[in-house]
Amino acid sequence: xxxxxxxxxxxxxxxxxxxxxxxxxxxxxxxxxxxxxxxxxxxxxxxxxxxxxxxxxxxxxxxxxxxxxxxxxxxxxxxxxxxxxxxxxxxxxxxxxxxxxxxxxxxxxxxxxxxxxxxxxxxxxxxxxxxxxxxxxxxxxxxxxxxxxxxxxxxxxxxxxxxxxxxxxxxxxxxxxxxxxxxxxxxxxxxxxxxxxxxxxxxxxxxxxxxxxxxxxxxxxxxxxxxxxxxxxxxxxxxxxxx
Amino acid sequence: xxxxxxxxxxxxxxxxxxxxxxxxxxxxxxxxxxxxxxxxxxxxxxxxxxxxxxxxxxxxxxxxxxxxxxxxxxxxxxxxxxxxxxxxxxxxxxxxxxxxxxxxxxxxxxxxxxxxxxxxxxxxxxxxxxxxxxxxxxxxxxxxxxxxxxxxxxxxxxxxxxxxxxxxxxxxxxxxxxxxxxxxxxxxxxxxxxxxxxxxxxxxxxxxxxxxxxxxxxxxxxxxxxxxxxxxxxxxxxxxxxxxxxxxxxxxxxxxxxxxxxxxxxxxxxxxxxxxxxxxxxxxxxxxxxxxxxxxxxxxxxxxxxxxxxxxxxxxxxxxxxxxxxxxxxxxxxxxxxxxxxxxxxxxxxxxxxxxxxxxxxxxxxxxxxxxxxxxxxxxxxxxxxxxxxxxxxxxxxxxxxxxxxxxxxxxxxxxxxxxxxxxxxxxxxxxxxxxxxxxxxxxxxxxxxxxxxxxxxxxxxxxxxxxxxxxx
Numbered sequence: 001x002x003x004x005x006x007x008x009x010x011x012x013x014x015x016x017x018x019x020x021x022x023x024x025x026x027x028x029x030x031x032x033x034x035x036x037x038x039x040x041x042x043x044x045x046x047x048x049x050x051x052x053x054x055x056x057x058x059x060x061x062x063x064x065x066x067x068x069x070x071x072x073x074x075x076x077x078x079x080x081x082x083x084x085x086x087x088x089x090x091x092x093x094x095x096x097x098x099x100x101x102x103x104x105x106x107x108x109x110x111x112x113x114x115x116x117x118x119x120x121x122x123x124x125x126x127x128x129x130x131x132x133x134x135x136x137x138x139x140x141x142x143x144x145x146x147x148x149x150x151x152x153x154x155x156x157x158x159x160x161x162x163x164x165x166x167x168x169x170x171x172x173x174x175x176x177x178x179x180x181x182x183x184x185x186x187x188x189x190x191x192x193x194x195x196x197x198x199x200x201x202x203x204x205x206x207x208x209x210x211x212x213x214x215x216x217x218x219x220x221x222x223x224x225x226x227x228x229x230x231x232x233x234x235x236x237x238x239x240x241x242x243x
Numbered sequence: 244x245x246x247x248x249x250x251x252x253x254x255x256x257x258x259x260x261x262x263x264x265x266x267x268x269x270x271x272x273x274x275x276x277x278x279x280x281x282x283x284x285x286x287x288x289x290x291x292x293x294x295x296x297x298x299x300x301x302x303x304x305x306x307x308x309x310x311x312x313x314x315x316x317x318x319x320x321x322x323x324x325x326x327x328x329x330x331x332x333x334x335x336x337x338x339x340x341x342x343x344x345x346x347x348x349x350x351x352x353x354x355x356x357x358x359x360x361x362x363x364x365x366x367x368x369x370x371x372x373x374x375x376x377x378x379x380x381x382x383x384x385x386x387x388x389x390x391x392x393x394x395x396x397x398x399x400x401x402x403x404x405x406x407x408x409x410x411x412x413x414x415x416x417x418x419x420x421x422x423x424x425x426x427x428x429x430x431x432x433x434x435x436x437x438x439x440x441x442x443x444x445x446x447x448x449x450x451x452x453x454x455x456x457x458x459x460x461x462x463x464x465x466x467x468x469x470x471x472x473x474x475x476x477x478x479x480x481x482x483x484x485x486x487x488x489x490x491x492x493x494x495x496x497x498x499x500x501x502x503x504x505x506x507x508x509x510x511x512x513x514x515x516x517x518x519x520x521x522x523x524x525x526x527x528x529x530x531x532x533x534x535x536x537x538x539x540x541x542x543x544x545x546x547x548x549x550x551x552x553x554x555x556x557x558x559x560x561x562x563x564x565x566x567x568x569x570x571x572x573x574x575x576x577x578x579x580x581x582x583x584x585x586x587x588x589x590x591x592x593x594x595x596x597x598x599x600x601x602x603x604x605x606x607x608x609x610x611x612x613x614x615x616x617x618x619x620x621x622x623x624x625x626x627x628x629x630x631x632x633x634x635x636x637x638x639x640x641x642x643x644x645x646x647x648x649x650x651x652x653x654x655x656x657x658x659x660x661x662x663x664x665x666x667x668x669x670x671x672x673x674x675x676x677x678x679x680x681x682x683x684x685x686x687x688x689x690x691x692x693x694x695x696x697x698x699x700x701x702x703x704x705x706x707x708x709x710x711x712x713x714x715x716x
Binding site for chain 1: 566603605606654656686
């Protein structure tokens, strides 16, 4: 028997505090696939909000400690495409000292967003569905254009038994979250969101799936405010037992 | 929407745009059409992707030796009998054009679409000097009639519906016309024909300046560019210094992707190659040709953080796909160049302080990078600008304090976890049925239009011990 795959969960700030059930679901999902899941202590946030707003010295401090926390980890699995992008694309450049930069590059190479980890690392794409009805998928900007990943989530959702996947018109268009953008320019952010939600509702889907806690917070916030019957769910919440 | 004043804060300008029903209708129709046309054009052009890379490489290589290529361009324009002027700033550029107008006794100038002349506010200067500027691109003609500025780099009147244009023609030209683009175009055409014949001066921009031949290239769709460069006695082209390209072979690469990115056309209807003034034996063309090379903050950026923006072809593709531009249009940005690339160009022309708010007018979604024919990484430069705003302490101090405190907290995991518990206490009076509908102060920015999830009864950190036990069972 081969050695079991070791993976550390990088929970990220939003999932930790607002959507812990997503983290819980990921832990059980990975364990169900024979992965040994670890959760290194001392995690906070990847620093993306600081980086995107231009606070790069602060973002580098956060990156340095995060790299250290995950130094002993095997694979690192992240529930959000944007945080995975931050670690993979920005950490090495933020850290100037050669040793820290090398460690950041090593971490970047082992870090995966959840759908990528399932499909590209584990080669697992068949799961039973944890929900019923019709699903549609929203491409998170950082996952799609930052990590160039459109296929893995769709592969998982297409193979999902018992549900129907419909393509979302304008699935690659931003939901209007954009981190601090959502509160700096709330009216514009909401106008973008309204367009997204109109597209979602036009598909007749019961549920829109995303791979980023930021998009989920935005879309759920809008759906709940307009009293919609559509639910916005994280990928981990629709993947049931391995099939 | 009339153009907002820069004294109005950006957020308010954007809000006015969101409330403008006509603007919303016009923007949705036009940007959706542009996006579809661009996508179809590249889908049917498999070599397009490689040409985009090649175009970017040409731009980069040209920037490496910009002085060399500019010198070659100048030599070759002069060899063909043209005059070349160099303007460091907008002031100087205006003065150069006005001197030419004065010396040649010009009373009327016909113009083809040019963002460079918008950038230096040439029309106001011409009018003040007694020279009547007449915009001859249909969109520019419309907005000149309306006393506005372009709201899109290639579609200046994109913010107007056909109904509004018919109303404008009725008011300004006393012509009663149906809101039918064809009818309206005929009216403009008849009006403009007279101006072409009367004008002494033709003013254009330049899409490219080909160094090896001294050729100024104009890419247009209406034929007005050709009239402007051939009928008046004098032709003045105003060109940003970064528009120089080495050779005709390079030009072919750019032409293959420019119109496809802008309008989805294989080529624009007219590609005019202007080779200086009329020479002996030629039947048409101006007696004098002037090329005004415009720096206006560009040269400094060759070694600056906005260097990549010097590769911009001004196709407007990034505007069409930008979720923010699609909601607020061009005028709300408040400067000559709107949209994502416009924020960078505004910073280039007016310094980072001018984009204190605009630098944040992006969700950093990256759609612009995908649409840009030369793949300019606009989000990266927006982040760079934000960094500059932070480091030069231009960003407002409350924001710097909040982010400073956040960074401090992120490096103290015990306090970070404690703050989640504290938040849970504070939210008690606010959370109902698993959601927060209203928050005070700054946080209200979110909850005015969206619900917020409450901090979970148990965070993931608080659940982990149990999950660990579960694994051991």
